Amino acid sequence: MTLSISSANLPQASEAANRANNWQGLIETYRNYLPVTDTTPVVTLLEGNTPLIPVPAIANIIGRQVKVHVKYDGLNPTGSFKDRGMTMAITKAKEAGANAVICASTGNTSAAAAAYARRAGMRAFVVIPDGYVALGKLAQALLYGAEVIAVKGNFDDALNIVRSISEKYPVTLVNSVNPYRLQGQKTAAFEIVDVMGDAPDWLCIPVGNAGNITAYWMGFNEYMQDGKSSHLPKMMGFQAAGAAPFIAGHPIPDPETIATAIRIGNPANWEKAHKVQQESYGEFNPVTDEEILDAYRLLASEEGIFCEPASAASVAGLLKVKDQVPTGANVVCVLTGNGLKDPSSAIEYSVNETYQGIEANIDAVAKVMGF
Numbered sequence: 001m002t003l004s005i006s007s008a009n010l011p012q013a014s015e016a017a018n019r020a021n022n023w024q025g026l027i028e029t030y031r032n033y034l035p036v037t038d039t040t041p042v043v044t045l046l047e048g049n050t051p052l053i054p055v056p057a058i059a060n061i062i063g064r065q066v067k068v069h070v071k072y073d074g075l076n077p078t079g080s081f082k083d084r085g086m087t088m089a090i091t092k093a094k095e096a097g098a099n100a101v102i103c104a105s106t107g108n109t110s111a112a113a114a115a116y117a118r119r120a121g122m123r124a125f126v127v128i129p130d131g132y133v134a135l136g137k138l139a140q141a142l143l144y145g146a147e148v149i150a151v152k153g154n155f156d157d158a159l160n161i162v163r164s165i166s167e168k169y170p171v172t173l174v175n176s177v178n179p180y181r182l183q184g185q186k187t188a189a190f191e192i193v194d195v196m197g198d199a200p201d202w203l204c205i206p207v208g209n210a211g212n213i214t215a216y217w218m219g220f221n222e223y224m225q226d227g228k229s230s231h232l233p234k235m236m237g238f239q240a241a242g243a244a245p246f247i248a249g250h251p252i253p254d255p256e257t258i259a260t261a262i263r264i265g266n267p268a269n270w271e272k273a274h275k276v277q278q279e280s281y282g283e284f285n286p287v288t289d290e291e292i293l294d295a296y297r298l299l300a301s302e303e304g305i306f307c308e309p310a311s312a313a314s315v316a317g318l319l320k321v322k323d324q325v326p327t328g329a330n331v332v333c334v335l336t337g338n339g340l341k342d343p344s345s346a347i348e349y350s351v352n353e354t355y356q357g358i359e360a361n362i363d364a365v366a367k368v369m370g371f
């Protein structure tokens with residue numbers, strides 16, 4: 001007997017599933033909210049549409065019916081949220097006729113800039129702090145075909161250099177001081193509201209240059225004005241304790257943290273970030289490297305979610321201020337980058353170790369397993 005499946009027996013694909021399956025990238029999807037026209041040459045790798053995943057083990061630690069989701073932006077094409085900004089920045093650079101782009105980067109911006117610039121047929125120059133870029137990110141920039149320049153300085157030095165170069169020479173700056181970056185990045189807030197049906201009560205987010213927190217706030221506000229949400233979230237930004245200028249109230253000359261993506265002492269979006277904090281009744285708080293690593297391991301081992309250390313700052317921060325979360329609140333933590341970006345940290349800070357030198361036979365392996 002043959003088993004026949006007629007299409008009539010299959011459940012109707014929901015509107016959401018249709019949308020997901022026909023995803024054309026964030027510029028097409030949110031075109032009405034973005035500075036593009038019908039003739040803009042869209043450069044896309046179909047970024048965006050990343051999952052909003054429930055994290056019950058983390059919610060249980062808080063209790064009081066608090067619901068927690070993570071926006072897993074590590075599933076973008078180059079593995080971080082930087083793709084959201086880069087599709088816009090490179091699209092607009094192409095529209096303006098640029099042949100080359102430049103950025104300073106702690107790693108993820110360079111990976112995204114390299115991928116989108118090369119796809120658009122442009123040269124990509126990336127200036128990175130020598131020795132402080134995670135292995136996966138460097139590997140990406142090189143293989144995508146960027147021209148990587150490692151300087152003996154930190155991110156802040158690198159940003160100063162590329163800003164000056166872009167003023168003097170015919171290269172377009174694609175750091176988050178480029179306004180199109182934030183335009184693209186704000187779409188993450190749209191996606192959260194589209195999936196949840198409303199804005200969350202809290203948004204927890206790692207803060208480096210503070211472009212992303214600024215972009216999310218812009219997105220939540222635009223959707224609210226459009227009647228797509230009933231309220232705005234409280235914006236909770238978290239900086240690594242060794243790189244926490246917003247908590248200190250002044251730039252930090254020598255920022256230090258294992259979370260290299262947020263190892264930034266003089267954030268480019270200083271004023272904008274403080275406006276976000278004031279308007280949203282939000283807060284900036286520090287998280288130590290130890291707290292970041294605890295959250296990093298917890299997300300992987302309890303939830304099955306592998307993010308990079310900087311991303312875990314959002315969850316570390318939520319757990320640090322958990323007593324402030326209103327009972328029953330909806331919380332979203334942004335996981336900015338994929339764990340595979342930084343395999344060295346994963347191996348170094350993992351609690352488990354590989355059993356080594358085991359004989360290749362069943363008895364030896366079973367013994368190690370405890371049988």
Ligand SMILES: *Cc1c(COP(=O)(O)O)cnc(C)c1O
Nearest residue numbers: 108208209210211212261336337
């Ligand atoms: C860039 C980046 C951040 C920081 O974002 P800002 O917009 O600079 O505040 C955080 N996490 C990861 C993984 C990043 O790549």
